[in-house]
Amino acid sequence: xxxxxxxxxxxxxxxxxxxxxxxxxxxxxxxxxxxxxxxxxxxxxxxxxxxxxxxxxxxxxxxxxxxxxxxxxxxxxxxxxxxxxxxxxxxxxxxxxxxxxxxxxxxxxxxxxxxxxxxxxxxxxxxxxxxxxxxxxxxxxxxxxxxxxxxxxxxxxxxxxxxxxxxxxxxxxxxxxxxxxxxxxxxxxxxxxxxxxxxxxxxxxxxxxxxxxxxxxxxxxxxxxxxxxxxxxxxxxxxxxxxxxxxxxxxxxxxxxxxxxxxxxxxxxxxxxxxxxxxxxxxxxxxxxxxxxxxxxxxxxxxxxxxxxxxxxxxxxxxxxxxxxxxxxxxxxxxxxxxxxxxxxxxxxxxxxxxxxxxxxxxxxxxxxxxx
Amino acid sequence: xxxxxxxxxxxxxxxxxxxxxxxxxxxxxxxxxxxxxxxxxxxxxxxxxxxxxxxxxxxxxxxxxxxxxxxxxxxxxxxxxxxxxxxxxxxxxxxxxxxxxxxxxxxxxxxxxxxxxxxxxxxxxxxxxxxxxxxxxxxxxxxxxxxxxxxxxxxxxxxxxxxxxxxxxxxxxxxxxxxxxxxxxxxxxxxxxxxxxxxxxxxxxxxxxxxxx
Numbered sequence: 001x002x003x004x005x006x007x008x009x010x011x012x013x014x015x016x017x018x019x020x021x022x023x024x025x026x027x028x029x030x031x032x033x034x035x036x037x038x039x040x041x042x043x044x045x046x047x048x049x050x051x052x053x054x055x056x057x058x059x060x061x062x063x064x065x066x067x068x069x070x071x072x073x074x075x076x077x078x079x080x081x082x083x084x085x086x087x088x089x090x091x092x093x094x095x096x097x098x099x100x101x102x103x104x105x106x107x108x109x110x111x112x113x114x115x116x117x118x119x120x121x122x123x124x125x126x127x128x129x130x131x132x133x134x135x136x137x138x139x140x141x142x143x144x145x146x147x148x149x150x151x152x153x154x155x156x157x158x159x160x161x162x163x164x165x166x167x168x169x170x171x172x173x174x175x176x177x178x179x180x181x182x183x184x185x186x187x188x189x190x191x192x193x194x195x196x197x198x199x200x201x202x203x204x205x206x207x208x209x210x211x212x213x214x215x216x217x218x219x220x221x222x223x224x225x226x227x228x229x230x231x232x233x234x235x236x237x238x239x240x241x242x243x244x245x246x247x248x249x250x251x252x253x254x255x256x257x258x259x260x261x262x263x264x265x266x267x268x269x270x271x272x273x274x275x276x277x278x279x280x281x282x283x284x285x286x287x288x289x290x291x292x293x294x295x296x297x298x299x300x301x302x303x304x305x306x307x308x309x310x311x312x313x314x315x316x317x318x319x320x321x322x323x324x325x326x327x328x329x330x331x332x333x334x335x336x337x338x339x340x341x342x343x344x345x346x347x348x349x350x351x352x353x354x355x356x357x358x359x360x361x362x363x364x365x366x367x368x369x370x371x372x
Numbered sequence: 373x374x375x376x377x378x379x380x381x382x383x384x385x386x387x388x389x390x391x392x393x394x395x396x397x398x399x400x401x402x403x404x405x406x407x408x409x410x411x412x413x414x415x416x417x418x419x420x421x422x423x424x425x426x427x428x429x430x431x432x433x434x435x436x437x438x439x440x441x442x443x444x445x446x447x448x449x450x451x452x453x454x455x456x457x458x459x460x461x462x463x464x465x466x467x468x469x470x471x472x473x474x475x476x477x478x479x480x481x482x483x484x485x486x487x488x489x490x491x492x493x494x495x496x497x498x499x500x501x502x503x504x505x506x507x508x509x510x511x512x513x514x515x516x517x518x519x520x521x522x523x524x525x526x527x528x529x530x531x532x533x534x535x536x537x538x539x540x541x542x543x544x545x546x547x548x549x550x551x552x553x554x555x556x557x558x559x560x561x562x563x564x565x566x567x568x569x570x571x572x573x574x575x576x577x578x579x580x581x582x583x584x585x
Contacts, residue, residue, distance in 0.1 A: 023374060023375045026375070027375060098409070128428070129429075129505070130428050130429055130432045130505070133429070133432050133433075133436075136436060137432045137433070137435040137436035140436050140439065140440025140441070140444075141435065141439055141440060143440070143444050144412055144443065144444060144447065147444065147447045147448075147451065148409060150451075151405060151451060159451065162451075163448070163451060163452070166444055166447075167448075170440075170441070170444060173440070190505065
């Protein structure tokens, strides 16, 4: 495999050529991918909100946002501006410190998890050795923020919503982790980059979704439950709980919850892409295409095309999954809390355990196909 | 001192202050909810220190298990207990905190002398973070096999116990008060359950009970 373009190396080298010392050049580089990832995540949220409006409109045979920018593309921006200018209300008998801290604790781990999402071989913030495990650990911090805001609001609906949210995300974390474990067992690594590379080489046929169909379904269902998306959006069930833990929030603090839920959705879609749909790999491997067209693999513009194709592929696959999630939200009714917990503990957990055992058995039986 | 060392030193100082501060908060706050939330702060700063020690897997596991599971469980327990009760101030209430302070200070002195006296064998070779998981796995299945398996059995026992506790059907409070003396010691009031026989089939059992009624 070629290493592709090394943005970090060339950036630092050009800064050193400009006369900066090596340490300073590295320090200048460090925030660049982080800021880029933050901007990418925020733009991803805006796109998802617009998509949600348009698709829900289509599902209900309306037109949806139309006059704010072309095709209503600016409507999420208008949302953001509205949130910024709204009054920030802290209820009189609430606990002001915990009330403020709650949304922050919910948002932080979600954005931090973007650390491990790769868009190409060298196009990730960093290659963490514990990659996917880090994401699972970070997503387990969220319930604390939800419980905190549920308690601090001093409102029974908020408290119930917070408890529901925490119970839900704890129950679905276990099948999620077991589904990831099966993939990790096949790729012998927790790093997201290694997991993608293990799926490369055979185009669409090398993707994990063919080898882990059960795991793929378990992961996607659990990820939707973790994001509190529609079939599982019990914590915010507006007919029962007003708005769950968000009831007392307004202005920017509510916006933080809003952003966190959408970032989490995009992040889950990206991780499904990485774990099961071959990450940045295109359905037809680009080396094969280059071979057919007779282009040398090391030519510089092919590497640029490869990198941009990688980003496009990752985003395309992720947004296809986001599209299915939105379609599910507007077509599927909400489940009851006991059905939700039953599904998590009595169905997904045993199935994911069986899937793990099956993967281990297949790995021992066919080490060539299942990562020896 | 280069950039990496400076960053390490500063983050160690921040983590240490955070850890000690939030640990003191856990002990000293009278509101138990604050204590529980600050406990999460203690766990997060401990995991940061693990990260500084190149133990990235342990740091991540610390967050997953202690913050994500243990602390959430503590918070659940606090928030589900709905007992509003004003406690009477005890006489001689100062004795307990003083005793605790003395015992804790003694433990602190003991541990710090142990740290200072023990000749630590520092290894200067740096461990690559890619291999930590592999190393931990190898230790689990060779020289730490017995503790590892014992811990799993312990967890299994806890799980079975939790299921047994969760599956019992409680009688409502009003019913149990009159015949309190019939209740054996150290058991929770429970609706009498018919034990299902292994050999006999269920339908005939049901018929028998209907006939007897």
